[in-house]
Amino acid sequence: MANYEISDLAEWDKRIREKAAAFGLDWYPQEFEICDHTGMLGYMAYSGMPSHYPHWSYGKAYEKLKTLYDYGVNGLPYEMVINSNPAIAYLMRDNTLLLQILTIAHVYGHNDFFKNNFTYKSTRADLTIERFKAHALRVRRYCEDPSIGIDKVERILDAGHALAFQCRRNLAIKKLDREEQLTRTIEAARPRTDPFSRIHARPEFREPDTHKTPLEPDEDVLLFIRDHNPFLVEWERDLLTIVDEETKYFLPMMETKIMNEGWASYWHKKIVESLDLEQGLHIEFIVRHNQVLRPIPGQINPYHLGFKIWEDLHRRHENPTPEEIKKYGAPAKSGDEKIFEAREVERDSSFLRRYLTEELMREMDLFQYEARGDELVVDKVSDEEGWKTVKETLIKNVGAGSIPVIKVEDGDFGHNRTLYLKHHHDGRDLQLEYAEKTIAFVHRLWGRETVLETTLQGKRSLLCFNDRGFSVRALK
Amino acid sequence: MATSETIFREYRPSDAERSDRSAGDRLRHREKVRESIRENIADIIAEESIIGKNKDKVIKVPLRGIKEYRFIFGENAPGAAQGDGNAQPGQVVGKTGKDGQGQGEGQAGDRPGVDYYETDVTLEELIEIMFEDLELPNLERRALREIPSDRFAKRKGYRHVGIRVRLDKRRTARQRVMRQMAARKYETVAPADPSSLDEAGEERRFPFRKDDLRYKHLEIDTREESNAAVLCIMDTSGSMDTMKKYLARSFFFLLYQFIATRYRSVEIVFIAHHTEANEVTEEEFFHKGESGGTFISSGYQKALDIIAERYHPSLWNLYAFHCSDGDNFDSDNPAAIRTARELCDVCNLFGYGEIKPLGSRYYESSMLNIFRRLDAPNFQAVLIERKEDIWPSFKAFLSKDRVKE
Numbered sequence A: 001m002a003n004y005e006i007s008d009l010a011e012w013d014k015r016i017r018e019k020a021a022a023f024g025l026d027w028y029p030q031e032f033e034i035c036d037h038t039g040m041l042g043y044m045a046y047s048g049m050p051s052h053y054p055h056w057s058y059g060k061a062y063e064k065l066k067t068l069y070d071y072g073v074n075g076l077p078y079e080m081v082i083n084s085n086p087a088i089a090y091l092m093r094d095n096t097l098l099l100q101i102l103t104i105a106h107v108y109g110h111n112d113f114f115k116n117n118f119t120y121k122s123t124r125a126d127l128t129i130e131r132f133k134a135h136a137l138r139v140r141r142y143c144e145d146p147s148i149g150i151d152k153v154e155r156i157l158d159a160g161h162a163l164a165f166q167c168r169r170n171l172a173i174k175k176l177d178r179e180e181q182l183t184r185t186i187e188a189a190r191p192r193t194d195p196f197s198r199i200h201a202r203p204e205f206r207e208p209d210t211h212k213t214p215l216e217p218d219e220d221v222l223l224f225i226r227d228h229n230p231f232l233v234e235w236e237r238d239l240l241t242i243v244d245e246e247t248k249y250f251l252p253m254m255e256t257k258i259m260n261e262g263w264a265s266y267w268h269k270k271i272v273e274s275l276d277l278e279q280g281l282h283i284e285f286i287v288r289h290n291q292v293l294r295p296i297p298g299q300i301n302p303y304h305l306g307f308k309i310w311e312d313l314h315r316r317h318e319n320p321t322p323e324e325i326k327k328y329g330a331p332a333k334s335g336d337e338k339i340f341e342a343r344e345v346e347r348d349s350s351f352l353r354r355y356l357t358e359e360l361m362r363e364m365d366l367f368q369y370e371a372r373g374d375e376l377v378v379d380k381v382s383d384e385e386g387w388k389t390v391k392e393t394l395i396k397n398v399g400a401g402s403i404p405v406i407k408v409e410d411g412d413f414g415h416n417r418t419l420y421l422k423h424h425h426d427g428r429d430l431q432l433e434y435a436e437k438t439i440a441f442v443h444r445l446w447g448r449e450t451v452l453e454t455t456l457q458g459k460r461s462l463l464c465f466n467d468r469g470f471s472v473r474a475l476k
Numbered sequence B: 001m002a003t004s005e006t007i008f009r010e011y012r013p014s015d016a017e018r019s020d021r022s023a024g025d026r027l028r029h030r031e032k033v034r035e036s037i038r039e040n041i042a043d044i045i046a047e048e049s050i051i052g053k054n055k056d057k058v059i060k061v062p063l064r065g066i067k068e069y070r071f072i073f074g075e076n077a078p079g080a081a082q083g084d085g086n087a088q089p090g091q092v093v094g095k096t097g098k099d100g101q102g103q104g105e106g107q108a109g110d111r112p113g114v115d116y117y118e119t120d121v122t123l124e125e126l127i128e129i130m131f132e133d134l135e136l137p138n139l140e141r142r143a144l145r146e147i148p149s150d151r152f153a154k155r156k157g158y159r160h161v162g163i164r165v166r167l168d169k170r171r172t173a174r175q176r177v178m179r180q181m182a183a184r185k186y187e188t189v190a191p192a193d194p195s196s197l198d199e200a201g202e203e204r205r206f207p208f209r210k211d212d213l214r215y216k217h218l219e220i221d222t223r224e225e226s227n228a229a230v231l232c233i234m235d236t237s238g239s240m241d242t243m244k245k246y247l248a249r250s251f252f253f254l255l256y257q258f259i260a261t262r263y264r265s266v267e268i269v270f271i272a273h274h275t276e277a278n279e280v281t282e283e284e285f286f287h288k289g290e291s292g293g294t295f296i297s298s299g300y301q302k303a304l305d306i307i308a309e310r311y312h313p314s315l316w317n318l319y320a321f322h323c324s325d326g327d328n329f330d331s332d333n334p335a336a337i338r339t340a341r342e343l344c345d346v347c348n349l350f351g352y353g354e355i356k357p358l359g360s361r362y363y364e365s366s367m368l369n370i371f372r373r374l375d376a377p378n379f380q381a382v383l384i385e386r387k388e389d390i391w392p393s394f395k396a397f398l399s400k401d402r403v404k405e
Helices: A006-023 A037-045 A056-070 A097-116 A118-123 A125-144 A149-163 A178-189 A221-228 A234-255 A257-274 A279-292 A302-318 A322-328 A335-345 A348-355 A358-364 A387-397 A432-446 B013-018 B023-039 B041-046 B123-134 B137-141 B169-183 B242-262 B282-287 B296-310 B330-346 B387-398
Strands: A030-035 A079-082 A087-092 A366-372 A375-381 A406-413 A418-423 A450-456 A459-466 A469-474 B007-009 B058-062 B079-082 B092-095 B118-122 B146-159 B215-235 B265-273 B277-280 B317-324 B349-355 B379-384
Touching: A006 A030, A006 A097, A006 A257, A006 B007, A030 A037, A030 A097, A037 A056, A037 A079, A037 A087, A056 B023, A079 A097, A087 A097, A097 A118, A097 A257, A097 A279, A097 A335, A118 A125, A118 A234, A125 A149, A125 A234, A149 A221, A149 A234, A149 A432, A221 A234, A221 A406, A221 A432, A234 A257, A257 A279, A257 A302, A257 A335, A257 A348, A302 A335, A302 A348, A302 A358, A335 A348, A348 A387, A358 A387, A366 A387, A366 B092, A375 A387, A387 B079, A406 A450, A418 A432, A432 A450, A432 A459, A432 A469, B023 B123, B123 B242, B215 B242, B215 B296, B242 B265, B242 B317, B242 B349, B242 B387, B265 B282, B265 B296, B277 B282, B277 B296, B296 B317, B296 B330, B330 B349, B349 B387, B379 B387
Parallel strands: A030 A087, A030 B007, A418 A450, B215 B265, B215 B317, B317 B349, B349 B379
Antiparallel strands: A079 A087, A366 A375, A366 B079, A375 B092, A406 A418, A450 A459, A459 A469, B058 B118, B146 B215, B265 B277
């Protein structure tokens, strides 16, 4: 059983907050809730939300987590914290005092990150809890409505979940409305002023197609369907809106996993070390800290990777080696200034691109692997010639990079109300079985033929799904 | 600077017990799993591993249709990972996700293997699902032949007297409180508080009386018990090879399980025959190879003998099934027909399954033609060519089970 009282935690929390404030962290008001392992499994299945709409997939997630936990395959996280104002964190009741101290310090790191990183600006943290509760109420109401019922709701939610992540990646970039896109299209079509127009032949003017829907390829597949399928009824549209809103709430977390975990780990180390723990606690701290941050060969441990980069970034601005000064120039900012700036303006892909150095990659022995037959084989390592490729691959696989980019090209293809989607191929093919099943979901929501242009083994192909089922055609 | 105080919410076990929030979603998921199993039931039946196992055996059933599909990248997407310090090109670091063991969820993420899903069901659950799938309403309506048995003790009401172990404490306490309330004097000023204290500050005792005691009353419930016997008859002549025996075994397995869900007690009899028949144990029945020719009638006659001896048709529901490859001696056919007809008379259901691994029926003799002459309503002959046929044949066989009411 635990070796502490709630009052102990409050005491430590006060000390931790003093230290955190001294280090310059800035956070939302924090709430901690002590829970047991069933409670934690429950929160994990529902992404930490105290209230969430029902769907069988969460039951599945729970069973999976529970099985893995019961058989000792996976442990439970020490904490879980959600991005809301006030931020809510769950602490495991059975953890030792030291783990609670470490966790509380870690949570303030996350909390600071949620409040300050640019990707979270769109998540409206003040409303998180209420919004999720409202979603839950609405979905439950539809389930209980005798004219709708759970089966119909699931039909839409299943399809919605399948397409949830086919949405815009960087929510900080404003999405233009149709009016603005129209102006931009017309602007782009206008011939440029040519100072030598007298001697040049007049360039041919090509009239822009202003009747197309969408005017510019649209990455928000669900929202496009919601707004352009006239046969969806109000509650169906609402379900799609709910799914989209939730995705966009969770997207920043995906996009900053490495930074966020690294940041929290960086600060929990600093804070706990400054607390002057008694020796017993300090030794336990070192053990736990190293457990969380250990490199896992054959995988990427975001805690480890993030922590390494933050530490390296700080050091390079405080004590750069002569070679580093030669290579990157003398630092213009102090270590703290630099890392606080980075935590505000970067996300994983840009963070890795800017701050993961060749030396660090070599130190961590990062490599690229690919599938050969049934095996995964190391393909490139972080040596002189390989490190750039390895880095590119790593960046491609973080956050939303592991999700194919698919955009709506035309909502009325062939004047037939066929939905034309295009996969923006970056060297990685789609998994065909999954594509087939997912395109069936698009068809379910769109109600008419749906086609997806992609590249399969170097050949441009069109995956079609209509009333007769699924087919693949080669494109010229 | 921190603006407001941090809040700690203490753990309350009551909260944890009250809020099993995922219960509804788990139930829904479970339903989906069952649905998915039902859809794939024929495939699962055809799997070797479930046959001949006991009921508590847990079976892993791979599921389709319960995956959560999304657009994901396929095989040619390379990933990045961390090495142990000396990763070399060409070094093998894992397996592709195909076998369900992804290389860890931390990395490349949404590989299809990760979402590979299988579930555990007990054999009993599976059998239940199987028979839900059968949809044979005729079976339910049939009057069972029953013997009364008094096995159930059913709770019925309460009594003032009884034995100690059946004392109902709750009701007894309630009786006492009722008596206490009734005995209380009418008080004008003081609030009515039955447990008020007397001058000495001690709680006034109000002991239990004998009248307060309440005992649960149990009544012996007489239920109709039904018995069934399954007679498995199998040709063990030289021509029955392992594959044929396996198919036969699958069929017997289903039959036994099915009968077991319908009757309280089921006995099973194994009869192996070649030119002569013997009652054998299950082990011998499935594993002992014999040789020689085939007299089908010998097996039927043995079954009739056993029925006459142990299972009188007025007391037992009898199910007989015979598996053979149909390679009977011609001279035995009239006797076979005659004994089969007798079996039809005494059994609820009598079936003949001819097992011919694919293609071989074109050149081997068959009993199917001969049994066609047998037009009893409770007789069914089926042809089993491969594993996938077992389930449909089984369904066909049971559909005949509508014995005269």
